[in-house]
Amino acid sequence: xxxxxxxxxxxxxxxxxxxxxxxxxxxxxxxxxxxxxxxxxxxxxxxxxxxxxxxxxxxxxxxxxxxxxxxxxxxxxxxxxxxxxxxxxxxxxxxxxxxxxxxxxxxxxxxxxxxxxxxxxxxxxxxxxxxxxxxxxxxxxxxxxxxxxxxxxxxxxxxxxxxxxxxxxxxxxxxxxxxxxxxxxxxxxxxxxxxxxxxxxx
Amino acid sequence: xxxxxxxxxxxxxxxxxxxxxxxxxxxxxxxxxxxxxxxxxxxxxxxxxxxxxxxxxxxxxxxxxxxxxxxxxxxxxxxxxxxxxxxxxxxxxxxxxx
Numbered sequence: 203x204x205x206x207x208x209x210x211x212x213x214x215x216x217x218x219x220x221x222x223x224x225x226x227x228x229x230x231x232x233x234x235x236x237x238x239x240x241x242x243x244x245x246x247x248x249x250x251x252x253x254x255x256x257x258x259x260x261x262x263x264x265x266x267x268x269x270x271x272x273x274x275x276x277x278x279x280x281x282x283x284x285x286x287x288x289x290x291x292x293x294x295x296x297x298x299x300x301x302x303x304x305x306x307x308x309x310x311x312x313x314x315x316x317x318x319x320x321x322x323x324x325x326x327x328x329x330x331x332x333x334x335x336x337x338x339x340x341x342x343x344x345x346x347x348x349x350x351x352x353x354x355x356x357x358x359x360x361x362x363x364x365x366x367x368x369x370x371x372x373x374x375x376x377x378x379x380x381x382x383x384x385x386x387x388x389x390x391x392x393x394x395x396x397x398x399x400x401x402x403x404x
Numbered sequence: 405x406x407x408x409x410x411x412x413x414x415x416x417x418x419x420x421x422x423x424x425x426x427x428x429x430x431x432x433x434x435x436x437x438x439x440x441x442x443x444x445x446x447x448x449x450x451x452x453x454x455x456x457x458x459x460x461x462x463x464x465x466x467x468x469x470x471x472x473x474x475x476x477x478x479x480x481x482x483x484x485x486x487x488x489x490x491x492x493x494x495x496x497x498x499x500x501x502x
Contacts, residue, residue, distance in 0.1 A: 208494045208497050208498050209498055211418075211421055211494055212491070212494055212495065212498070214418065214421065214422065214425075215421060215422075215425040215491065216425075218422050218425040218426055218441060218442075219425050219426070219428065219429045222425070222426040222429060222430055222433070222437075222441055351431060
């Protein structure tokens with residue numbers, strides 16, 4: 203027996219750990235792309251706002267609507283990309299994409315996110331938009347921390363970083379745009395790259 | 405040798421090793437999830453979960469979801485520590501062989 207069997211044991215342990223909590227590894231490439239979308243979107247918004255007649259953002263008017271539209275597009279494209287890449291990966295590895303662990307992960311991720319998103323829309327309606335960047339970061343961070351209970355550790359740390367950035371953003375609302383870029387753009391790319399090297403590349 | 409002492413007899417089986425691996429990275433797993441992942445029969449899985457339960461490495465929660473009975477398995481602190489030790493011992497053994 204000995205060496206060979208033990209090695210096989212270890213390989214099997216690793217394989218089962220990966221397969222049973224596979225939803226962590228969806229994030230590699232889709233994380234990077236989500237970050238890229240966020241950066242492109244932010245650049246577009248920045249360009250449009252600074253080149254507008256006023257040079258800053260006010261709540262009504264077409265420029266604000268364009269910014270909201272860009273925001274929704276970033277979210278939409280990120281979700282579509284994540285679903286597409288995850289499905290492809292699951293098919294390649296012969297795994298089911300929609301099972302209890304993925305469902306649990308998704309529900310726990312969506313609850314804080316939808317509550318946060320709705321809350322932001324409500325306060326925007328009430329003309330209170332100074333904190334919306336901070337709130338986006340905080341609720342997104344909480345959603346990640348909450349979802350991390352249902353997969354292995356790593357997205358928790360991304361969640362903590364987003365929450366921290368959100369709180370800093372709440373203190374310095376003037377830097378909201380740049381902290382948003384840092385949180386949704388740069389952090390996603392860093393996280394996605396780390397995950398890609400850790401799990402995806404074999 | 406102390407290395408061999410750390411090899412845990414309770415884990416000396418593919419399926420038990422598998423059950424523990426899954427429970428290490430998941431908060432809990434139910435019977436059917438384990439069955440599907442490990443590709444074993446009901447009876448086989450039940451006897452191995454029982455062995456782990458007797459060693460107090462996992463706990464069992466029985467409940468009903470609607471009318472269907474549902475059994476969840478959760479790794480105990482003791483089980484997690486024992487399993488980690490076991491893996492470390494395996495790795496040490498392999499290293500020493502080379």
